[in-house]
Amino acid sequence: MRAIMILLLTAVLPLPVAATPPPPSNGIRLPATYKHWQVLGVSHRDDNQSLRAIVGNTTAMIAARKGQTHPWPDGTILGKLVWKDSRHPFWQPAIVPGKLSHIEFMVKDSQKYPDTGGWGFARWVGMELKPLNNDGGKPCFECHKAAAKTDYVFTRPAPLP
Amino acid sequence: MRAIMILLLTAVLPLPVAATPPPPSNGIRLPATYKHWQVLGVSHRDDNQSLRAIVGNTTAMIAARKGQTHPWPDGTILGKLVWKDSRHPFWQPAIVPGKLSHIEFMVKDSQKYPDTGGWGFARWVGMELKPLNNDGGKPCFECHKAAAKTDYVFTRPAPLP
Numbered sequence: 001m002r003a004i005m006i007l008l009l010t011a012v013l014p015l016p017v018a019a020t021p022p023p024p025s026n027g028i029r030l031p032a033t034y035k036h037w038q039v040l041g042v043s044h045r046d047d048n049q050s051l052r053a054i055v056g057n058t059t060a061m062i063a064a065r066k067g068q069t070h071p072w073p074d075g076t077i078l079g080k081l082v083w084k085d086s087r088h089p090f091w092q093p094a095i096v097p098g099k100l101s102h103i104e105f106m107v108k109d110s111q112k113y114p115d116t117g118g119w120g121f122a123r124w125v126g127m128e129l130k131p132l133n134n135d136g137g138k139p140c141f142e143c144h145k146a147a148a149k150t151d152y153v154f155t156r157p158a159p160l161p
Numbered sequence: 162m163r164a165i166m167i168l169l170l171t172a173v174l175p176l177p178v179a180a181t182p183p184p185p186s187n188g189i190r191l192p193a194t195y196k197h198w199q200v201l202g203v204s205h206r207d208d209n210q211s212l213r214a215i216v217g218n219t220t221a222m223i224a225a226r227k228g229q230t231h232p233w234p235d236g237t238i239l240g241k242l243v244w245k246d247s248r249h250p251f252w253q254p255a256i257v258p259g260k261l262s263h264i265e266f267m268v269k270d271s272q273k274y275p276d277t278g279g280w281g282f283a284r285w286v287g288m289e290l291k292p293l294n295n296d297g298g299k300p301c302f303e304c305h306k307a308a309a310k311t312d313y314v315f316t317r318p319a320p321l322p
Contacts, residue, residue: 035321038196039214039242044205047254053200053214053319081200083319090307090315093208097319127322146251154251158214158244158258160196161288 025131028107028122031057034079040064041158044095049085051097054078054155064157071118071151076108078155100127106153116141117152186283186292189268192218195240201225202319205256210246212258215239215316225318232279232312237269239316261288267314277302278313 021030037055044051056064059075072078086098102125110118121137121144124130134140144152182191198216205212217225220236233239247259263286271279282298282305285291295301305313 035199039200039216041258042203042212042214042244043249043258044212044256045254046256051203051205053203055200081319081321083203088204088315090310093206094315095205095207096317097202097204100320100322103321127320129322149251154249154255156257158242159261159288160242160264161261161290 022124022129023131025122025124026120026133026137028105028120030103030122030124030129031077031079031105034103034105037061037079039158040078041155043155044085050101051083051085051095053081055081069151069153069157071110072108072153074108074110074118076106078106078153080104080155102126102132103129117144117148119144119152183285183290184292186285187281187294187298189266189281189283191283191285191290192238192240192266195238195264195266198222198240200319201239202316204316205246211262212244212246212256214242216242230312230314230318232271233269233314235269235271235279237267239267239314241265241316263287263293264290278305278309280305280313 034055037057038061039053040056040060041054042052043054057077059073060078063069063073063076081103082101083097084099084101085095088094088096102123104123107120107122108118109120113120116137119141121140123132125132141152147154150156195216198218199222200214201217201221202215203213204215218238220234221239224230224234224237242264243262244258245260245262246256249255249257263284265284268281268283269279270281274281277298280302282301284293286293302313308315311317
C-alpha cells in the first residue's frame with residue numbers, strides 16, 4: 001500500500017544564476033529554478049551521441065506521479081538538459097556527460113499554443129545559453145508529432161517506488 | 162559574471178512514500194526525500210545496459226556547484242537511480258528507462274566509514290526496494306577504488322550554466 005503524503009519542503013540551496021537572464025527563446029523565458037526540479041527520466045540518443053536528464057516543474061511532477069499525463073495539465077513545464085557523450089576516464093563502459101549541448105523546455109498552455117499541440121518550445125544552446133528562435137517552435141513540433149499518442153511528449157516518467 | 166544567489170525555495174510537492182520504509186542497507190536508512198534532490202549527472206553503461214540519473218542532497222549540490230569535491234564534505238549523500246535499457250517505441254535511436262534495476266547511495270562520513278574511503282554504501286533493489294547487505298559495502302568500495310583520484314566518486318558534476 002502506498003500513501004500520497006504532501007511534504008512541505010523548505011530547502012536553502014545555492015543557485016548559480018547569470019547576472020542577467022538570457023534572452024527569451026520563441027517568446028519563452030528561461031525558467032529560473034529549473035536546476036531544482038525533480039528528475040522525470042533520462043535518455044541516451046545513439047544517433048547524435050547525447051545524454052539527457054529530463055526534469056519537471058511542480059505541476060509536471062504532480063501529474064507524472066498521479067499518472068495524469070494524457071494530456072499533461074496546463075502549467076506543466078518539462079526540461080531537457082542535453083550533453084554530448086563522453087567516455088568516463090576511470091570506467092570505460094560508462095558514457096557520461098561531456099560538453100553541454102543545450103537545455104530545452106516544453107511549456108503546456110493549451111490556450112496560448114493551439115497550433116503546436118498546446119505546447120510552447122524553447123531552447124538555449126551551450127554554456128552561453130544562446131536562445132533558439134525558430135518560427136515559434138514549429139520545427140520542434142514537427143518531430144514531436146511522432147509522440148502524438150502521448151500528448152507530443154517523448155518522455156515517459158521513469159519508474160520509481 | 163555570475164553571482165551565487167541563495168534562494169529560499171518552498172515547494173509543496175507530492176512524495177509517494179511507502180507505508181513503511183524499507184529495511185536499512187548496510188546499516189543505512191533510505192533517504193526519505195531523494196526524489197526531490199537535484200540532478201548531478203546522468204550516465205549510460207553499455208556493459209550492463211543500464212541508464213542512470215545521479216542526484217545529490219543539499220550538501221552535495223552546494224559542494225558540486227562550488228567545485229569543492231576534493232574531497233566531498235561530510236554529510237554529502239549521492240544517489241544513483243538505475244534503470245535497465247529500453248528502446249523508445251516512437252523514437253528508436255533513443256535509449257530510455259525500462260524497469261527499475263535499483264537505487265543506491267553513497268554517504269560521506271569520514272569518522273564512521275574509515276575503512277571504505279570515508280563512504281558508506283547502500284543499495285535497494287527493484288520496485289520492492291530489497292536492501293543489499295554486503296559486508297558493510299566493502300565489495301562496492303573495491304570497485305570505487307578505481308575513482309580514488311576523485312574521492313572514490315565516479316560521477317563528475319555535469320556542466321550547467
